[in-house]
Amino acid sequence: xxxxxxxxxxxxxxxxxxxxxxxxxxxxxxxxxxxxxxxxxxxxxxxxxxxxxxxxxxxxxxxxxxxxxxxxxxxxxxxxxxxxxxxxxxxxxxxxxxxxxxxxxxxxxxxxxxxxxxxxxxxxxxxxxxxxxxxxxxxxxxxxxxxxxxxxxxxxxxxxxxxxxxxxxxxxxxxxxxxxxxxxxxxxxxxxxxxxxxxxxxxxxxxxx
Numbered sequence: 413x414x415x416x417x418x419x420x421x422x423x424x425x426x427x428x429x430x431x432x433x434x435x436x437x438x439x440x441x442x443x444x445x446x447x448x449x450x451x452x453x454x455x456x457x458x459x460x461x462x463x464x465x466x467x468x469x470x471x472x473x474x475x476x477x478x479x480x481x482x483x484x485x486x487x488x489x490x491x492x493x494x495x496x497x498x499x500x501x502x503x504x505x506x507x508x509x510x511x512x513x514x515x516x517x518x519x520x521x522x523x524x525x526x527x528x529x530x531x532x533x534x535x536x537x538x539x540x541x542x543x544x545x546x547x548x549x550x551x552x553x554x555x556x557x558x559x560x561x562x563x564x565x566x567x568x569x570x571x572x573x574x575x576x577x578x579x580x581x582x583x584x585x586x587x588x589x590x591x592x593x594x595x596x597x598x599x600x601x602x603x604x605x606x607x608x609x610x611x612x613x614x615x616x617x618x619x620x621x
């Protein structure tokens with residue numbers, strides 16, 4: 413009996429998160445109501461209050477559930493041999509973007525993060541999730557480029573942090589524009605654009621390896 417109750421509770425929790433994810437992505441956090449979410453889930457508002465004390469807590473659960481491609485990026489490499497080449501780096505970024513736009517759940521969560529949720533004080537968890545993602549991507553880029561581009565004295569190229577920040581801005585901007593108007597953005601060009609952008613910061617320096 414206890415096991416059955418837990419299964420039913422988990423099922424209800426999942427249905428509520430699915431409904432909240434859909435409503436938040438479509439209407440925005442501020443405009444979404446518990447009534448709409450409960451109706452979408454086919455449940456009552458009482459079911460929502462059993463699991464969540466408020467809308468803030470529900471949004472936090474939605475964001476925590478989604479595993480974005482960037483969450484799995486390594487933060488360091490032990491050697492040059494373990495480090496992706498510039499071409500592989502561009503392909504990895506392009507693959508991550510494609511995964512987001514083609515996976516319905518990741519697509520909805522990205523809508524919530526970049527387009528449908530107002531960055532105000534009460535949405536601190538959205539701000540924290542966004543900054544954590546951007547920091548993870550930047551750390552990954554710096555780790556790769558620090559192995560691939562070194563000065564004559566063996567230290568990482570001085571423009572690496574700026575290159576990493578620019579790639580971050582490119583990715584965020586491309587995704588944001590794609591969410592606004594898919595017809596105007598060709599994400600298949602992102603890998604080559606990333607390579608050219610990084611190359612411009614490296615000033616003609618040769619890639620190691």
